[in-house]
Amino acid sequence: HTKLLQLLTTKSE
């Protein structure tokens, strides 16, 4: 789940 993991762990705007 690389893309999913990246989107979950990046600080939302």
Next chain:
Amino acid sequence: LHLEAPLSSLPSLRQHGRERRSAMTPEQFICHIMEAEPPEIYLMEDMKKPFTESSMMMTLTHLADKELVLMISWAKKIPGFVDLSLADQIHLLKCCWLEILMLGLMWRSVDHPGKLIFSPDFKLNRDEGLCVEGIMEIFDMLLAATSRFRELKLQREEYVCLKAMILLNSNMCTSSPETAEEVESRNKLLRLLDSVIDALVWVISKMGLSSQQQTLRLGHLTMLLSHIRHVSNKGMDHLSTMKRKNVVLVYDLLLEMLDTNTSGSS
């Protein structure tokens, strides 16, 4: 965050630790999940009509990929979601992503009988699905569930509660937790699900219905969730078939979500 109990009982709150203080009232919770709603997506594509099987599948998967990115940032704005374990967050999203997208489609289509409003610039009549093998059955299920929501006069506040319930309920009946962290995350999840149900009950209580009508409405709305799960499973199988037959190229986030799903089911 709003103190749930009156200030007079403040000393006792300290014994309950963070959970107690962070418990929001249903009204607060509704405000948060209404604000979390993702913006409308415009495809901004020049769509050559009539569609072919591959051009329609391409457009549908392109839209889904865009919606998935917004869905993940939406999930992170559901109060308490990011406090769950990362494993739970991933599992919840991979189990329910198509249900969430389909409920959003139904909501956008609720005032357009016979049409599926995928996006403001991508509206389909039922028969336009004839060009894609096996999709008519799914379109008809989507249209049937949408007309049920229209019949029930689904309110926006109810819609956002149902969407949060789908997210939080999606892996209730899978693996039982083993480690202490899993147990803690599951307890947080159960409390979160209670908050959403409380919020939905609160919304329904504001509609001037008798208490019996309120209970029935809650039942009707939650029963629709099983139809949404059913349509989503059909949709997942259909998309996997389209991918396997190379009718459409599935890539990036959508490929990740589809693969984890199919590997999960297989």
